[in-house]
Amino acid sequence: MTENTATPEVDVDVEETFEAGADGVTYTSESDASADTPARPATIAPAAATGRRKEAVARVRIVPGTGEWRINGRTLENYFPNKLHQQIANEPFAELQLMGRFDVIARVHGGGTAGQAGALRLGVARSLNAVDVEANRPALKKAGLLTRDARVVERKKAGLKKARKASQFSKR
Numbered sequence: 060m061t062e063n064t065a066t067p068e069v070d071v072d073v074e075e076t077f078e079a080g081a082d083g084v085t086y087t088s089e090s091d092a093s094a095d096t097p098a099r100p101a102t103i104a105p106a107a108a109t110g111r112r113k114e115a116v117a118r119v120r121i122v123p124g125t126g127e128w129r130i131n132g133r134t135l136e137n138y139f140p141n142k143l144h145q146q147i148a149n150e151p152f153a154e155l156q157l158m159g160r161f162d163v164i165a166r167v168h169g170g171g172t173a174g175q176a177g178a179l180r181l182g183v184a185r186s187l188n189a190v191d192v193e194a195n196r197p198a199l200k201k202a203g204l205l206t207r208d209a210r211v212v213e214r215k216k217a218g219l220k221k222a223r224k225a226s227q228f229s230k231r
Contacts, residue, residue: 102190102191102194103160103190104123104190104191105120105123106120106186106187106189106190107119107120107121107186107189108182108185108186108188108189109182109185110179110180110181110207111181111207112170112175112176112177112180112181112207113178113210113211113212114169114170114174114211114212115167115168115171115174115175115177115178116167116168116169116170116178117175117178117179117181118165118166118167119164119165119182119183119185120163120164120186121161121162121163121183121186121187121190122161122162123161123162124160124161124162126159126160126161127163128148128162128163128165129162129163129164129165130163130165130179131165131166131167135149135163138167139172139175139176141172144172144173144176147177147179147180148176148179148183150184150202150204151180151183151184151187151199151204152183152187154198154202154204155187155195157187161187163183165179165182167179177208180204181204181207181208184199184205185205187199188205
C-alpha cells in the first residue's frame, strides 16, 4: 500500500516541473537561438593574421565594428567585383555567424584574384581563431578554413614546353 501512495506524489511533482510554455509544448529539442543571433555570445576583440594561397599573401587585421572591408584601401565589392570571390572572403564570418561584427583591414599582394581571395579567407579565419580559440576553432577547423591550401604551380621541366606539356611525338 505504501508504494501506491508514493507513486502519485512523484507524478504530481514531475507534472509541476514540466510546465507547458506559451505555445503549449512541454519539451522541445530545438534551440531558442535563431539564425540572426548566435547561440553563444561571441567574443569581440581585435586580432591580426597572415593568409597565403598560391603566390598571394594577405596581411589581415580585424577590429570590432560594423562589417566594413578595406582591402588595399578599397571596399570588398570594389576590390573583388566577382561575387564568388566576395563569398570566399566572407566564408569564415558566415560559418561563425558573425557577419557585420568586425571591420576588416587587409593588405594583399601577389598572385591573381582567386589566389588573393583564398589568402584573404585564410587570414580572416586565422584572425577569428585568435580572437576566441575555444569557441571559434572547432567550427573553423571542421569547415576546413584553417588549413592552408598547399597547391602551387608545378615547375617547368627541362626538355618540355611547360611542366608536363611536351612537343608532339613523331615516329618517323
